[in-house]
Amino acid sequence: MTTKQISRPKSKLWMAAIKPPMYSVAIMPIWVGSAVAFTEKRVFNLTIFATFLAAAILILAWENISNDVFDAETGIDINKHHSLVNLTGKKTLVFWLGNFCLIAGLLGILAIATWQNDPTVIIIILLSCALGYMYQGPPFRLGYQGLGEIICFFAFGPLAVSAGYYSQTPTWSISSLAASVIVGIVTSLILFCSHFHQVKDDIAAGKRSPIVRLGTAKGAKLLTWFTASIYPLTLLFVLLGFFPIWTLLSWLSLPYAFKLCRHVQHNHNQPEKVSNCKFIAVAIHFWSCLLLGLGFVIAGV
Template sequence: MTTKQILYPNTKLWMAAIKPPMYSVAIMPIWVGTAVAFAETKIFNGAVFSTFVTAAILILAWENISNDVFDSETGIDQNKHHSLVNLTGNKSLIFWLGNLCLGLGLLCILAIATWQQDPTIIGIILLCCALGYTYQGPPFRLGYQGLGEIICFFAFGPLAVAAAYYSQTQTWSITSLAASIIVGIVTSLILFCSHFHQVKDDIAAGKRSPIVRLGTAKAAQLLIWFTASIYPLTLLFVLWGFFPVWTLLSWLSLPFAIKLCRHVQKNHHQPEKVSNCKFIAVGVHFWSCLLLGLGFML
């Protein structure tokens, strides 16, 4: 019984450190970009898609791991028990593990470029990686200036979706750009929600996240507009003829969006209760993007 009591908390901490649900953030831009490509060209290359998804997961793992390393240097994670650095006590090991993930992810991207005899996708993904580094990496640490959500929007929205579309077609598309706006907003939503419960730690470390700048009450109000925007935007793109009407299936994610807004509105000032809101945001992201892509496939 004692062994179980010891192991169970450790298992929970490791799962919180690895953050399995968060990896849908890597998969969905590839799914949406590929779905748009199929809708417009009836092209689907399964090998390219699966290789790209693998690369996206590995590169996101690098970003999450390296963020733990960089945060350990500023002291912002001293109360974060599920930090990989805090769990292992070995910053160097975690740093090189992250670099290994990055190297393997870029090898997957190189494989796609080699198959297609076209280096364009390498350039796009390197730009995504560069943006990801500037989020927490020294000397930039732009996330500490409150610019994380903007970086997240471009890296996981227009750039990632365009790369996925290009990997299938080796061309560009206005429709994929429109779809990437939806994906970018709903991905940034997750990062925005991740700040609500750590305001004190952010202030202590000098991190000026949007929640620190606005205060939790105003940020909770902004969250409603931020979350709601994806639904009229989708309808607008349907009315303009960019999206097929089936993409309105993404509106089925609305219950998750309502749950998120209500939860944050009620608990924004209570860190222990609002700390799970980013996982509700992951649900909004997953279902809205999954159904948006399905709408293009149909």
């Protein structure tokens, strides 16, 4: 596996380091929260929405960049040739680049709070950032204790979706909270999938990821239940009246869910084959969240 990674063109390593598809993780909570606000309150401020998206992307860039720095300190990324630290060989520069992204992103959120004359949104995002730091940053490194998926659920689910909703209204909503459960689960799914191919490196670095704790076979079975849960939950929220029926459009992401579960079941213990499963999970995240939000928008038109 290491030889293949070294032989990859530098441009592909840079693209893998930047992770463009992963930024849907930052975009979709704001999209879904804003879509719920549009349906319930008939409001949509494009300036706030665009500012929030840009800020969310910058903040996620900080988290990804700083995670490379923190992982370099523990040695867990020694075989990860698309780590920004390994690519540049300049850990301090990468660290400050990440901090620049964080500051720029928080300034965008501060602008929204100033326009609203209400600090609630920036308080929520600061809490989300604190969770993001605790995931990998010293002395916490909660991701190394197998708590990353729980942190991911709250940071990108209830906190981020609620912030997206509040930035438009500014009020709270049960429907927004229900939607945040769906977004939180599919976001955590991406992180869960990222562990299958790096079990040996995780064990060597003392990282007790869920897959290290469970083993790849049990992890693959849990993944199936984890993935499948979002579809009956969406239907339940429709039946309870929290979601409009149009949100069942999110079920159109089912082909990706089947593809992910089959792929991991067949290849869970083969790192080279299973390493791409997180990108299938990204596709589930993108399409389920996009269509969930679209369902709210259609219902609100």
